[in-house]
Amino acid sequence: MTFQFLSPKPSSYTNKVDADGDIDMLLKTERENFETKVVTPGETITHATQYMGGHGTYISPETNQRLSSVAGVVDRVNKLISIRPLHTRYTGEIGDLVIGRITEVSQKRWKVDINSRQDAVLLLSSINLPGGVQRRKTEADELQMRKFFSEGDLLVAEVRETFQDGSFSLHIRSLKYGKLRNGSFVIVPPALVQRCKTHFHTLPCGVNLTLGLNGYIWVSKHTTQTVEELAIYSNENEEIDQENREAIARVCNSISALSRHFMCINDKMIMLAYEASLNFPVKDLLKLDVMEVITSEVSEKMILLKAGMRR
Amino acid sequence: MPPALISPSENDYILRGVDSNIRADGRGRLDYRQIILETGLITQASGSARCRLGEGTDVLVGIKVELGAVELDGADEDVAAIKAKRGRVVCNVECSPIASQQFAGRGADDFNNELTQMLDRVLNGPQGGLNLEKLCIIPGQQCWIVYIDAIVLDYAGNILDTIFMATRAALYNTKIPKTIIQDRGDGEIEFDISDDEEEWERIEGWDKVPVAITLNKIGSRHIVDATPLEELTTEAKLLVTVNKDGKVCGLQKSGGGSINPSLLNDMVQTGRSLGQSLIQSLDEMLQREENDINLKRARKERIEKLGFFAAI
Incomplete structure (x- = not known):
């Protein structure tokens, strides 16, 4: 029964520094790996005039430059430039x-x-x-x-x-x-959910995951029983024990942590976040500093994985 | 307001989770989310605070003190005589349509009224804590009117608790300019308002202003700091307002369900103890913020409010 009051923090554009004062060099390579350009409304996308404008762009009447009308990432297909909005x-x-x-x-x-x-x-x-x-x-x-x-x-x-x-x-x-039954519902920005081969996953922690491309996610207990035709429209939940509830809550909170830090959401990322979260009790995952620890660990691991694949 | 919807299986999942003390987000029944608070972020206001709960609920409170005439009419002469010596508090709460789809159009009207009335009822009385007599400048004529405006910018459950927290913080932050009263003799009194920004005083009794704890009855148990889905599962809600001394300053029950007497007693007690520790943490936070500012001022550093530029 304790209350935690925090002061708001300013946003910083500097590299992350850890407890020993070491500057995180990985972030620079990370930026090179993901060659995405994020623009804000009114920002110049390109000076070149040979491009065609897609959704989320307009031409400035004064300077004839192509500007973004939304906040998002630049999407280029041949000569067509459009902006995929984040929200x-x-x-x-x-x-x-x-x-x-x-x-x-x-x-x-x-x-x-x-x-x-x-x-x-x-x-x-x-x-x-x-x-x-x-x-x-x-x-x-x-x-x-x-x-x-x-x-x-x-x-x-x-x-x-x-x-x-x-x-x-x-x-x-x-x-x-x-x-949908036996679980809990999470909402994330739809831009974060990628199209994959399958959107139904069973995580090793005994949790079923359904990733809707619209940003709605269903996290539920893993059931081995086959779906009976008659029970498709049932509203009855199965018995879910303490352990399963905790696992489901942990997965849900890992997903919210990823979405808060605007990291893409797929089964691999969720599993990484889940593993990183195991050092903390479930309810601590709602804390902002814990979320940051988890997501930075995930991004580090992702970069290592990418580097490993390249080699 | 089109009602938000919940499926029967979600309802059941939350109900059983509350029963086994693991809620859908892993919290226990009496766990609060983290609270992010900043005061004094609106420069044009006499006092302001922005309070956020976890990642969701976001409430901005602005307080403006203005000169006005005292209220002269009352139910009878005694009431009128008391009112003539008092300042006033005027509350207004508004839910912005960007907070939730439910608040779009005229959807939030009833809800706004409910919230405004709750805040007004608690603050405009002896239980509100504020010393209204001190707000009176010339009895029977002039007084300070304290306008408290709260706006709900984002909604993720538990709005009322957040509004009360933000209001208490904003009242602490409120600066009333000093007045100098001059007696001209022959019954005429004049007063001057100090132009000096350094000459101000706090609203007396801000520390006695209560906070609210909403207890949601789900199944045969109760939880605090509910999320929107949990609020939809709630059968009955009990709002307990508590002041620093642990005295209950107001109760409001809402929702269609019933609460049996032993549970009611239990809920009020929980509300009391939670409210008291909430006030303690809130005051520590306010003190910490003020100390920081004083330290910066002493070092002649720039005092920057983050307001809406905050990353978290």
């Missing part, structure tokens, strides 16, 4: 794995919040009905839609279609997808 809503692509929350049940469809500019739709026809057999959706199904998903439910789905107005339609026509 943004999710813009989906077909086949993306997303996690969403049902906000509305209407006729033949659900509205799903997926951290996008508009709510996505999940049609009754794009879900698997219990029973397994492919069949036409009847009026009876339409009347009991809340039995499948009701307001507030979390689900993992795939983007089926994108529309002109920027909205999406989702589907969950696979046993991989469906309602």
Whole structure:
């Protein structure tokens, strides 16, 4: 029952100095390794005029230079320059794995919040009905839609279609997808989650991880039991013991630490952060100084890994 | 305000986590997040403070003291006579729509009223601690009116506790210019307000201002410093305001659920002891900050407030 009051700290652009007064030289190589350029609104991206401007750029009327209109990283494809904003809503692509929350049940469809500019739709026809057999959706199904998903439910789905107005339609026509249970929900900026071969991971610490590309992450207890068709839409949690709860909390806090320091989030990074976090009790991971220790350890390890790969 | 949503399985996970004393973020039931506090960051205000809880909740409080006429009407003559010798405190709390989607449009109106009323009820009475008589300059005529404006800039649960903390810090930071009263004889009194920036006084009774501890009843137990998801799981909320001496200055129960008498007693006691240690840590922090500033002033160094340029 102690209260910890802190003063705000200024941001510093100097190299990190450790307890012995040694300056961290790795940071310089780190900068060379990741050749990303971060720009702020109004900053000049390039003086050259041969480039085409994409999203997040504009031409200064006075100087004719190409400036950034958002804070983000410079993205160049041949001659097209665009800025990928750091803080943004999710813009989906077909086949993306997303996690969403049902906000509305209407006729033949659900509205799903997926951290996008508009709510996505999940049609009754794009879900698997219990029973397994492919069949036409009847009026009876339409009347009991809340039995499948009701307001507030979390689900993992795939983007089926994108529309002109920027909205999406989702589907969950696979046993991989469906309602989420037995765990806890974390939100990170969508820019941090990278597209990978798989977004379902089982970490060695007995925790299942679902990384939604929209920045919604589900951390849950690892279950060996196969999904039974009938239980897809169940809301019942399994028994989760003390140890599992701690592991889940630790993974969640590691993810928040990474996102706070704006480091990309994938299973490898989360595992590194998790290992680094083992020196601290779970609730200490919410402390800002502990977060910094963990993330700096992760970035050090990443650089070592990269250097090893190059050799 | 469109209600924020939570799924039944999340609800169950939080409920059982609270029961086994491991919350979703690994904290125990009575663990608070870290608090980041800075005072005096708004130069135009008489006093200000910004208080943040963990990575989320962010509250900015600005206090302005202005001259005004005393309130002359009351329910009866006695009340009017007391009011004529008093200054006033006017509170206003506003939730910015950037804090949460729920506050967009007119969504926050009711919530703003609730928060404003709570702050006002606690501070505008004998339990508020402030010496309102000292705010009166000429009885029956002029007094200082203390405008307390709080704005919620980011929301990650536990707003009221943060508002009260920030308010206490801002009141400590508030400087009221000194007034010089001159009696012109024949009943006419005039006063001057000192222009000297060094001549100021603190609001008397700032140290007796209570802080609030919100206790959220989840299942058959209670937690403090809830996250938004935990607040959605909460059946009933109890706000306990406590002052330095551990005296309960106000209680407010909200939420649809019920609290049984033995649990209620337990919650009030927890609130009291937590509130007292919160005030102690808060005062230490304020003292530390002031000492730093005094030290810098003595060394003729520049005193810089970080405000919104802070990295953390």
